Amino acid sequence: MTDEELVPLCRAGDKNAWEELYLRYKPRVLKIARRFFLSGGETEDLVQEGMCGLYSAVNGYNQSREGFPAYAYSCIRNRIVDAVKKSLGAKHSALNNFLPISEGDEEWTSRVNPEDELIFSEDKRELLQSMSKALSALEFKAIVMYIDGMTIAEISSALDKNFKSVDNAINRAKHKIQTLISAEK
Numbered sequence: 001m002t003d004e005e006l007v008p009l010c011r012a013g014d015k016n017a018w019e020e021l022y023l024r025y026k027p028r029v030l031k032i033a034r035r036f037f038l039s040g041g042e043t044e045d046l047v048q049e050g051m052c053g054l055y056s057a058v059n060g061y062n063q064s065r066e067g068f069p070a071y072a073y074s075c076i077r078n079r080i081v082d083a084v085k086k087s088l089g090a091k092h093s094a095l096n097n098f099l100p101i102s103e104g105d106e107e108w109t110s111r112v113n114p115e116d117e118l119i120f121s122e123d124k125r126e127l128l129q130s131m132s133k134a135l136s137a138l139e140f141k142a143i144v145m146y147i148d149g150m151t152i153a154e155i156s157s158a159l160d161k162n163f164k165s166v167d168n169a170i171n172r173a174k175h176k177i178q179t180l181i182s183a184e185k
Helices: 003-011 015-033 043-060 068-086 090-095 114-134 137-147 152-159 163-184
Strands: none
Touching: 003 015, 003 043, 003 068, 015 043, 015 068, 043 068, 114 137, 114 163, 137 152, 137 163, 152 163
């Protein structure tokens, strides 16, 4: 079934349809949530917000609009960004310095301007070059795999490193990237 076919079933309370949609979108929500660096925060909090955005997308989707994946992406991303913005108070100081690691997602957009795509690929290449100079080999490999959507456990297995070493490398890389980006501004 397509996403558009699952939406009415979800609205009708079909638990199997919800589970299918949840399983289809969880990796996408995780990918979006990981684009935001939360100093001292947890990605899982943003994943939960993203799933609330998916729920909103199901309830607000109008089939006369663009396809469901593009609409869901907007709802999920907006929900995550809103959550980060709301947390900017002193009570949530750990979230004060959120940083989107990446902004493009070809998988979601069907109308990509070739000029924007070229600029995005050049910016991405420059960022990767700067990262490779500033990060250790382990930090660079780990953060690239993390941004691509792999879990820390998957990365530690792929790199044959223990979980804690990979987790520490990713955190160090995030801080170094934040410093790099701040220095460019």
